[in-house]
């Protein structure tokens with residue numbers, strides 16, 4: 066399991082879970098457009114970009 070904090074809320078998810086899925090489990094909505102689980106996971110639209118502590122640039126929540 067991986068522990069993370071999204072918008073101040075602690076979340077625990079299995080390893081390999083995307084930020085988008087982790088946020089969803091915590092009832093936090095991250096806007097997304099191109100992501101369709103199992104169908105389209107290429108992160109093309111960049112609508113779901115979020116800040117991640119320690120990262121230099123914003124990352125896509127749907128494939129990280």
Ligand code: FES
Pocket residue numbers: 096097098099100107108109110111112113114125126127128
């Ligand atoms: S939803 Fe399009 S890049 Fe993430």
